Amino acid sequence: MAKSLEELQAIAKRIRREIIVMTGAAKSGHPGGSLSAVEIVVELYFNRMRIDPRNPKWPDRDRFILSKGHACPVLYAAMAEAGYTPLDQLNTLRKLGSIYQGHPDMRFIPSLEASTGSLGEGLSLAIGMGLAARLDGRGYRTYVMLGDGESQEGQVWEAAMSAAFHKIDNVVAIVDYNGIQLDGFVKDIMDVAPLADKWRAFGWHTLEINGHDIPAIQQALQQAEATKGKPTCIVAHTVKGKGVSFMENNPKFHGTAPTPDEVKLALQELQ
Numbered sequence: 001m002a003k004s005l006e007e008l009q010a011i012a013k014r015i016r017r018e019i020i021v022m023t024g025a026a027k028s029g030h031p032g033g034s035l036s037a038v039e040i041v042v043e044l045y046f047n048r049m050r051i052d053p054r055n056p057k058w059p060d061r062d063r064f065i066l067s068k069g070h071a072c073p074v075l076y077a078a079m080a081e082a083g084y085t086p087l088d089q090l091n092t093l094r095k096l097g098s099i100y101q102g103h104p105d106m107r108f109i110p111s112l113e114a115s116t117g118s119l120g121e122g123l124s125l126a127i128g129m130g131l132a133a134r135l136d137g138r139g140y141r142t143y144v145m146l147g148d149g150e151s152q153e154g155q156v157w158e159a160a161m162s163a164a165f166h167k168i169d170n171v172v173a174i175v176d177y178n179g180i181q182l183d184g185f186v187k188d189i190m191d192v193a194p195l196a197d198k199w200r201a202f203g204w205h206t207l208e209i210n211g212h213d214i215p216a217i218q219q220a221l222q223q224a225e226a227t228k229g230k231p232t233c234i235v236a237h238t239v240k241g242k243g244v245s246f247m248e249n250n251p252k253f254h255g256t257a258p259t260p261d262e263v264k265l266a267l268q269e270l271q
């Protein structure tokens with residue numbers, strides 16, 4: 001059943017709190033790029049995708065691949081909220097033996113669609129799933145989220161060229177364009193701008209949106225589903241560390257967990 005905007009926003013706030021708590025408990029992880037992806041992941045898991053957590057290998061389910069696997073706290077929180085995995089174990093993130101590994105790993109969570117984190121590979125995996133759906137005559141769609149720093153990888157563009165050539169219109173690439181990667185600002189390391197123009201040049205139907213505006217995300221995903229004969233890329237302009245003032249647009253929090261005091265401050269802001 002479709003959820004209201006208010007319900008989706010409430011889930012997003014819970015997931016932000018869970019990201020803060022679990023990375024704080026782990027004393028490691030990637031909070032910034034997890035927080036920037038929240039609204040997109042919430043819309044996919046709680047409103048858009050045809051999924052059944054009670055039957056995670058349902059053949060006709062839609063697929064989601066988190067190519068930027070270091071942002072797994074947002075995926076783990078969403079999967080736990082949706083009922084795939086235990087909510088009360090999120091704080092075991094990155095602990096020895098935990099199902100919530102530092103990057104998504106299908107050996108620990110079989111309901112994941114892919115083990116990811118070696119950047120640049122997720123789009124290729126999504127294209128394989130899209131081709132499989134076509135060959136099997138199934139109607140499922142595959143969504144893949146990439147990072148903007150990840151988009152510096154050559155394999156991304158080889159895969160993009162392949163998907164357009166083969167007219168794989170059941171695949172949607174979503175770029176979490178928050179402007180920051182491990183070493184600093186993307187524009188200072190190896191600029192990917194103009195990013196939307198690049199995807200268009202590679203033959204993709206390309207949309208640019210505010211990646212924190214849930215109605216805009218919904219409209220873009222609807223347009224993607226209506227587009228036939230070419231894949232769709234959604235370039236989602238986001239804020240690294242969104243929702244926590246001292247994390248927003250701060251490269252430090254790409255891969256640094258909040259301290260106990262910072263956890264308290266962040267949770268106060270996310271009340």
